Amino acid sequence: MSTATAKTELEGVELAAPDRERLAALLVGQGRPPRPSALSASLTFGWRAMLKIKHVPEQLFDVTAFPIMLVLMYTYLFGGALAGSTEEYIQFLLPGIMVMSVVMITMYTGIAVNTDIAKGVFDRFRTLPIWRPAPMVGYLLGDVLRYLLASFVMLAVGMAIGFRPDGGVLGVLAGIALLIVFSFAFSWIWTMFGLLLRSEKSVMGVSMMVIFPLTFLSNVFVDPKTMPGWLQAFVNNSPVTHLATAVRDLMEGAWPATEIAWTLGWAGVLLVVFGSATMRLYNRK
Amino acid sequence: MSTELAIETTGLVKVFGDNRAVDGIDLAVPTGTVYGVLGPNGAGKTTAVRMLATLLRPDGGSARVFGKDVVKDADAVRSRVSLTGQYASVDEDLTGAENLVLLGRLLGHSKPAARDRAAQLLDGFGLSEAADKQVKNYSGGMRRRIDIAASILNTPDVLFLDEPTTGLDPRSRNQVWDIVRAVVDHGTTVLLTTQYLDEADQLASRIAVIDHGKVIAEGTKGELKASVGSGTVHLRLRDAGQRAEAQQVLTVALDAEVQLDADPVALTARVDGQSTEQGAAEQAGRALAELARCGITVDNFSLGQPSLDEVFLALTDKKGVAA
Numbered sequence: 001m002s003t004a005t006a007k008t009e010l011e012g013v014e015l016a017a018p019d020r021e022r023l024a025a026l027l028v029g030q031g032r033p034p035r036p037s038a039l040s041a042s043l044t045f046g047w048r049a050m051l052k053i054k055h056v057p058e059q060l061f062d063v064t065a066f067p068i069m070l071v072l073m074y075t076y077l078f079g080g081a082l083a084g085s086t087e088e089y090i091q092f093l094l095p096g097i098m099v100m101s102v103v104m105i106t107m108y109t110g111i112a113v114n115t116d117i118a119k120g121v122f123d124r125f126r127t128l129p130i131w132r133p134a135p136m137v138g139y140l141l142g143d144v145l146r147y148l149l150a151s152f153v154m155l156a157v158g159m160a161i162g163f164r165p166d167g168g169v170l171g172v173l174a175g176i177a178l179l180i181v182f183s184f185a186f187s188w189i190w191t192m193f194g195l196l197l198r199s200e201k202s203v204m205g206v207s208m209m210v211i212f213p214l215t216f217l218s219n220v221f222v223d224p225k226t227m228p229g230w231l232q233a234f235v236n237n238s239p240v241t242h243l244a245t246a247v248r249d250l251m252e253g254a255w256p257a258t259e260i261a262w263t264l265g266w267a268g269v270l271l272v273v274f275g276s277a278t279m280r281l282y283n284r285k
Numbered sequence: 286m287s288t289e290l291a292i293e294t295t296g297l298v299k300v301f302g303d304n305r306a307v308d309g310i311d312l313a314v315p316t317g318t319v320y321g322v323l324g325p326n327g328a329g330k331t332t333a334v335r336m337l338a339t340l341l342r343p344d345g346g347s348a349r350v351f352g353k354d355v356v357k358d359a360d361a362v363r364s365r366v367s368l369t370g371q372y373a374s375v376d377e378d379l380t381g382a383e384n385l386v387l388l389g390r391l392l393g394h395s396k397p398a399a400r401d402r403a404a405q406l407l408d409g410f411g412l413s414e415a416a417d418k419q420v421k422n423y424s425g426g427m428r429r430r431i432d433i434a435a436s437i438l439n440t441p442d443v444l445f446l447d448e449p450t451t452g453l454d455p456r457s458r459n460q461v462w463d464i465v466r467a468v469v470d471h472g473t474t475v476l477l478t479t480q481y482l483d484e485a486d487q488l489a490s491r492i493a494v495i496d497h498g499k500v501i502a503e504g505t506k507g508e509l510k511a512s513v514g515s516g517t518v519h520l521r522l523r524d525a526g527q528r529a530e531a532q533q534v535l536t537v538a539l540d541a542e543v544q545l546d547a548d549p550v551a552l553t554a555r556v557d558g559q560s561t562e563q564g565a566a567e568q569a570g571r572a573l574a575e576l577a578r579c580g581i582t583v584d585n586f587s588l589g590q591p592s593l594d595e596v597f598l599a600l601t602d603k604k605g606v607a608a
Contacts, residue, residue: 023409032393032464063554119372121374134391
């Protein structure tokens with residue numbers, strides 16, 4: 001592996017010992033710049049997320065290969081049975097499966113937060129005189145890029161197997177934009193769990209418990225009309241259903257004002273509730 | 286004393302479950318000095334430092350850094366302190382240079398200024414060649430250096446070093462010591478936690494010894510040593526049969542209690558250089574001469590500082606020295 005060779009290389013390097021006079025020179029005569037703005041600090045943490053993607057590109061697997069797999073699997077698995085043909089079904093399924101995949105992908109945020117905290121670097125961030133939520137916002141800015149990547153990968157696969165949205169470029173972009181906004185707000189659930197739970201495994205376990213019912217018990221795969229009444233009550237009021245309907249309508253060229261309002265309302269509630277819970281935990285930790 | 290206090294704690298307490306990790310610690314650290322906090326694993330050193338660095342909220346008592354309360358005025362404290370933790374406080378996935386640029390930006394430097402400062406620091410710490418390698422590939426000594434470099438990106442008024450040399454080889458350890466000395470020469474106050482008496486002795490001007498979350502002794506190095514005895518004599522005899530006789534001779538010559546070690550040819554005695562006119566080395570020299578006169582062959586002899594174990598034994602024997 002490349003990392004192994006890098007290690008031996010570094011061990012071979014005979015590094016110069018730090019020189020006392022040069023060290024002394026490092027310490028004198030530097031003024032303290034004013035503290036960065038909330039936006040600047042958040043963007044810097046977003047840049048950190050980009051650097052991590054650059055150094056560990058494998059982490060993009062879950063926003064590329066995984067969504068492709070989901071699109072192909074569900075289209076060919078259910079297409080014939082549910083809509084008569086895969087071409088028919090993809091028109092209905094693609095916006096929904098996009099919603100489901102991106103909402104599922106948000107859970108990796110919690111795992112990233114959790115593994116980071118176990119390392120010392122978090123202590124460094126927490127002792128900096130910066131806007132307190134900046135490290136968390138930075139994570140999510142990096143994740144927004146991942147969500148975008150996943151959305152466009154799925155769109156491309158969908159188009160390749162026959163997805164033809166009536167809403168055109170604008171409708172599709174509006175749908176994706178709404179999905180990203182919702183996912184950003186939804187991710188705060190995971191930053192909270194990332195801070196709350198002790199190990200990566202438990203974060204994973206809890207995430208699955210939340211994400212599977214929430215995404216599957218929705219109108220992503222089928223129209224809820226055939227479901228029993230109690231389930232319909234849940235499905236019709238689930239934020240994922242509102243989001244999936246709004247995205248589907250936008251991509252079809254309609255303007256689903258009510259569903260958009262519901263989605264943004266949910267996003268606002270999630271952001272306020274889980275954002276403040278996250279920051280409470282972050283300050284306590 | 287007229288000097289301003291850099292750090293002051295009164296009755297600081299932190300409880301985890303039913304473990305009182307820090308159990309009422311009072312510290313007064315004068316500005317511009319290295320203050321050593323000495324104690325074994327689990328004594329509460331790290332917990333105390335984390336409270337001072339605003340990472341943990343105290344459950345009782347108070348702590349102030351330059352007069353600012355670490356809870357109520359946490360942001361003001363954060364702008365004046367830096368922490369180098371026991372585990373590297375840098376991002377292992379990023380390169381050394383990226384880590385420093387990231388921090389520079391977070392401390393409010395412009396991008397070019399952050400890059401310049403990063404290059405300066407990497408150069409000064411002898412890390413230029415590793416600048417573009419991920420930190421996860423660094424050796425222990427290099428990690429510690431990049432970590433300290435990150436801590437002095439803006440020269441802090443107080444630098445917390447939590448066991449900065451644990452796990453380092455002697456050469457890297459000496460380099461870290463040099464860095465600490467340079468930082469203090471500049472006027473930064475350093476609070477150093479360590480398990481090694483030697484390290485506290487090398488760097489610190491005042492030392493607090495803590496155990497089970499409490500300060501069991503505090504004072505200058507001189508005061509502390511006086512309370513413990515200035516050294517320990519270790520002897521290895523050629524013939525185990527002579528050990529009992531050697532013990533008697535030494536007890537008289539050193540005027541101290543002589544312990545028989547688990548090793549059948551070894552003896553240990555604490556030399557209290559302060560109680561007599563002579564220094565510890567002189568006292569030990571006489572004892573050796575006395576052994577030779579009695580025909581006891583000594584294969585190996587050393588006079589060293591008391592180990593941390595011995596310090597603790599001595600301190601728990603006579604509680605509350607110089608406190």
